[in-house]
Amino acid sequence: DAKTTQPTSMDCAEGRAANLPCNHSTISGNEYVYWYRQIHSQGPQYIIHGLKNNETNEMASLIITEDRKSSTLILPHATLRDTAVYYCIVRDNAGNMLTFGGGTRLMVKP
C-alpha cells in the first residue's frame, strides 16, 4: 500500500470548515483513498473513501486531485466532538489489514 503524508496537527475554530490534507504521491491506479478518525479512547471510525471522483456523505467531503497524488478531507462545520486523530490511508480492495500512519491530530476550539 502507498505511503501517505499528513501534517502532525491542526487547529480549527468551532463552526468553521476543517480541511485536512494528505499527500499520496506514489498511489497506484487501483488504490483507494480512505479516511478514518479516532477519538480519544475509542476505536477507529470510518469516515469516507474514494477512488477518483470527489465524494460526499453525511460526515464529510473528500476532494481528490486530478493526478490523485493528494486529497483533502473536509469537515464542513467542525464541532468540538470532531476533535480526534484523522488517518489517511491508501490501499487497494484486495488487501487485508489496515496500516495507520501518524495521522493528523485535529483540535477544534471554541
Next chain:
Amino acid sequence: GAGVSQSPSNKVTEKGKDVELRCDPISGHTALYWYRQSLGQGLEFLIYFQGNSAPDKSGLPSDRFSAERTGGSVSTLTIQRTQQEDSAVYLCASSFSRTQETQYFGPGTRLLVL
C-alpha cells in the same frame, strides 16, 4: 443496525494468566480482523478471518496468541501466559467481504497486564 461489539471493555490481569477477548462482528460481515494498539501508537495487525478460509495469522506476535471464529460470526482472541508487553487496546473490525474493504471497528478491549 448494530455495530461491532467487543467484550470486556476493560480487563486487568496478572502476568502469567490467560485472557480471552470477544468480538461480535456486524451481522452479515464475512471478514473479521483483530488489531492491537499500544498507547499512542498506530494499529498492529494480528489476524484476519474471511468466511470459511484458513485465517491469515501472519501478524500474531508469538505462539501465546491464538484466535478462533466460530460459525463464521463471533471471534475469540486468546492470549496465554500474558506478559506486561501485551498491555494494549485490542481492536476488532469487520467488513462485508474481502473485496469491499471498508472496515468497521469495535470500541476495543483495554488490556492491562500487571
